Amino acid sequence: MKLKFLCIACLALFAANVKSQTQDSAFVFSYFKGNGEDGLHLAYSEDGLEWTALKNDQSFLAPQLSPDKLMRDPCIIRGGDGKFHMVWTVSWTQKGIGYAHSDDLIHWSEQTYIPVMEHEEQARNTWAPEITYDPQNNLYLIYWATTIAGAFPETQINADNGYNHRMYYTTTSNFKTFTETHLLYDPGFNSIDATILPYKDKWMMVLKDETREPAEKNLKLAFADELEGPYGEASKPITGDYWAEGPTVSFENGVWSIYFDKYVDKKFGMIQSTDLKNWKDVSDKLSMPKGIRHGTVLKISKKELAKLKAVKP
Numbered sequence: 001m002k003l004k005f006l007c008i009a010c011l012a013l014f015a016a017n018v019k020s021q022t023q024d025s026a027f028v029f030s031y032f033k034g035n036g037e038d039g040l041h042l043a044y045s046e047d048g049l050e051w052t053a054l055k056n057d058q059s060f061l062a063p064q065l066s067p068d069k070l071m072r073d074p075c076i077i078r079g080g081d082g083k084f085h086m087v088w089t090v091s092w093t094q095k096g097i098g099y100a101h102s103d104d105l106i107h108w109s110e111q112t113y114i115p116v117m118e119h120e121e122q123a124r125n126t127w128a129p130e131i132t133y134d135p136q137n138n139l140y141l142i143y144w145a146t147t148i149a150g151a152f153p154e155t156q157i158n159a160d161n162g163y164n165h166r167m168y169y170t171t172t173s174n175f176k177t178f179t180e181t182h183l184l185y186d187p188g189f190n191s192i193d194a195t196i197l198p199y200k201d202k203w204m205m206v207l208k209d210e211t212r213e214p215a216e217k218n219l220k221l222a223f224a225d226e227l228e229g230p231y232g233e234a235s236k237p238i239t240g241d242y243w244a245e246g247p248t249v250s251f252e253n254g255v256w257s258i259y260f261d262k263y264v265d266k267k268f269g270m271i272q273s274t275d276l277k278n279w280k281d282v283s284d285k286l287s288m289p290k291g292i293r294h295g296t297v298l299k300i301s302k303k304e305l306a307k308l309k310a311v312k313p
Contacts, residue, residue, distance in 0.1 A: 052289070071098065077296070120148055145194070
């Protein structure tokens with residue numbers, strides 16, 4: 001009987017802690033504007049729907065890497081060390097990506113160039129890098145899309161400047177040393193903009209089908225037992241009759257929310273699901289800063305948000 005009461009008390013305490021954490025948290029969204037020339041932008045939200053730009057929509061970090069000095073597709077996660085780790089696209093044509101870390105999203109480390117595809121003579125680009133942290137193995141998976149000229153001829157066409165992407169990856173535990181680059185996922189079509197997160201005892205990938213002829217340009221899902229794969233067959237499209245890219249995902253109160261860039265329509269979209277099979281478009285409920293391009297959503301504490309709000313342009 002005492003054990004039963006103890007278990008009930010533990011459950012009550014757990015529920016109270018979860019409620020407390022929910023009340024003491026907010027969302028932040030990293031993004032870029034234009035071509036990414038001025039760097040990292042941040043917005044915040046209390047409910048995940050109404051978003052307000054921070055620092056009067058001025059940049060928090062100016063890009064320093066590559067001849068192009070761009071900071072496109074900024075992906076930020078909170079790592080196992082409690083720090084914020086960010087990767088981004090530094091150029092349209094470089095064979096590496098940018099990296100920096102921060103304790104508060106305000107003050108950033110020196111920017112580092114990670115030459116993830118420099119070994120590949122025929123690599124044309126390294127676009128839209130992302131990071132996923134595996135706490136069980138204390139490992140970070142960094143992955144991105146690259147076109148290697150001559151690879152995957154079965155899906156090669158001339159449209160879209162002849163790009164024919166697949167997803168590649170490296171791993172690290174410290175962002176100083178990295179494993180050899182490998183192919184992460186070949187779904188059998190031109191693919192880009194993947195993001196990976198845990199789902200039950202598996203890993204879920206959301207990615208863009210970049211096929212141009214006949215046009216797909218939509219988001220799909222794929223699953224794997226291990227973070228490094230292999231990932232199974234891609235699902236049917238989960239987005240609608242519009243071109244979508246740059247997905248980022250949150251999971252709150254049993255609801256999956258996928259934010260994405262409706263880049264042809266020059267606005268943002270959002271779909272939601274409780275089972276990853278039936279999706280509802282709630283884009284009409286979403287309010288984002290003007291001119292926002294895609295990035296990532298993550299949760300921070302109210303205390304961290306207060307410090308961000310205090311930053312002046």
